[in-house]
Amino acid sequence: MIPLPPHITAFLRERLPVERHASVHTCASYAYAFQLLFRFAAHRLGLAPSQFQVEHLDAPLILAFLADLENQRHNTASSRNIRLAAIKSFMRFLEYRVPSALDQVHQILAIPVKRTDSRLIHHLNQDEVQALLDAPDPSTRMGVRDRAMLHLAVAAGLRVSELIGIQLRDLTLQPQPSVRILGKGRRERILPLWKVTATALRAWLAVRGEWSTPELFINSRGEVLTRGGFAYILAQHVKRAAQRQPTLAERSVSPHVLRHTCAMITLQATHDIRKVALWLGHATMKTTEVYLRADPTEKLDALASIIPPNLRRGKFTPPDKLIESLRPSAAT
Numbered sequence: 001m002i003p004l005p006p007h008i009t010a011f012l013r014e015r016l017p018v019e020r021h022a023s024v025h026t027c028a029s030y031a032y033a034f035q036l037l038f039r040f041a042a043h044r045l046g047l048a049p050s051q052f053q054v055e056h057l058d059a060p061l062i063l064a065f066l067a068d069l070e071n072q073r074h075n076t077a078s079s080r081n082i083r084l085a086a087i088k089s090f091m092r093f094l095e096y097r098v099p100s101a102l103d104q105v106h107q108i109l110a111i112p113v114k115r116t117d118s119r120l121i122h123h124l125n126q127d128e129v130q131a132l133l134d135a136p137d138p139s140t141r142m143g144v145r146d147r148a149m150l151h152l153a154v155a156a157g158l159r160v161s162e163l164i165g166i167q168l169r170d171l172t173l174q175p176q177p178s179v180r181i182l183g184k185g186r187r188e189r190i191l192p193l194w195k196v197t198a199t200a201l202r203a204w205l206a207v208r209g210e211w212s213t214p215e216l217f218i219n220s221r222g223e224v225l226t227r228g229g230f231a232y233i234l235a236q237h238v239k240r241a242a243q244r245q246p247t248l249a250e251r252s253v254s255p256h257v258l259r260h261t262c263a264m265i266t267l268q269a270t271h272d273i274r275k276v277a278l279w280l281g282h283a284t285m286k287t288t289e290v291y292l293r294a295d296p297t298e299k300l301d302a303l304a305s306i307i308p309p310n311l312r313r314g315k316f317t318p319p320d321k322l323i324e325s326l327r328p329s330a331a332t
Contacts, residue, residue: 002098004052008034011093021186025161025227033086036073040065054098059107062087066111077114084113121290123260124253129154131245132253135237141207142220146233148197148204149217152179153255155197157262157280159184160255164225166216173198183281191279231255263291 012031016022022030038049041061045052062084069075069083088109095105124132133150137143153163162181170180177198181189193201204217211222219225234255242249251257259280266276277288 002054002101004054004057005050007054007094007097008090010097011090015093023161023184029082030086030089033083034090036069036083037062037065037087040068054094054101055104057108058104059111062108062111077116081113081116084111121260121263122251122257123264124248124251124257128241128245128248128251129261131241131248132237134244135241138203144200144204144207145217146237148200149230149233150237150258151197151200152193153258154262154265155194156181156191157259157266159259160227160230163255164215164217164227164230167214168216169214171201171216173202177201181281185283187281187283189278189281227255234258260291263288267291 012027012034016027016030038052041047041052041056042049044061044064045056047056066080066084069080070077075083088111091105091108095102133147133154136146136150138147149163152158152166156179158181162183165182166179170182172178172180177193177195178190179193181191183189208218209222211218213222213224215224217225219229231254234253238248238251238253263276263280266279267273270276273285273288273292276291277285280288282288
């Protein structure tokens with residue numbers, strides 16, 4: 001029997017952050033997946049997680065865990081697939097460290113992901129965007145910060161991890177305002193900024209203060225903002241903006257909706273999906289194609305260029321009511 005804790009510790013503390021250069025968000029997501037797995041396994045096996053052996057993580061246990069996620073925790077198929085991806089990543093790491101578990105590893109790697117619906121993305125229209133950007137109170141220090149954050153999130157289409165991870169050195173305001181982004185997969189990109197966004201950022205820098213924290217956006221205590229902190233700030237401003245733009249009250253505006261909104265603005269302005277992919281930092285065009293499905297203007301352009309078939313002319317004459325009532329179908 002081979003103890004499991006040393007291997008899972010090496011995976012989360014060395015393999016992911018050091019060897020794979022995984023982001024903090026990815027490491028946290030994988031760690032949470034194993035928290036859920038080990039709690040389930042502890043209840044099922046009657047053992048403390050610190051007593052787990054590698055042999056305990058077999059395919060039947062993993063399948064039972066995935067079923068529990070959907071049936072008891074009511075997770076979506078997408079969430080189930082994310083947890084499975086974390087487990088498979090660990091198994092690929094384990095097959096080189098524990099060759100004796102090769103058959104067990106391959107059985108788990110063979111577990112298929114579930115197909116999920118490919119739904120249209122949600123984004124804000126121009127009036128909703130303006131109402132949201134106007135929601136922060138610029139007469140307060142935190143209002144100046146929030147206004148700058150929201151402007152940058154919309155203008156640059158940033159992921160939450162990218163937004164809160166921007167450091168002061170990443171921002172350039174002269175001669176051309178731009179920001180350097182370290183995105184998913186350790187891919188860097190430089191994004192130019194709207195003048196209004198640069199103005200909002202200058203206003204924030206003027207009141208930010210000389211804190212030692214290197215990140216651009218900080219909380220009232222001078223500490224870096226968290227993902228949950230930004231989500232909370234966004235929710236508060238959505239409520240205020242809904243007073244001016246009532247349609248926002250009916251929407252679920254998550255931080256990622258701001259990223260989708262930027263993508264749609266860029267697509268409608270350029271009509272070039274490649275530029276959208278470059279702006280968002282996508283590794284492949286396949287990821288960006290979802291915005292084409294959500295943009296009706298692209299279909300309207302195609303519709304306008306097609307010659308529709310002629311409509312056959314004719315006049316409908318209703319049948320006699322007595323004759324119609326005598327038909328077999330009407331009698332039954």
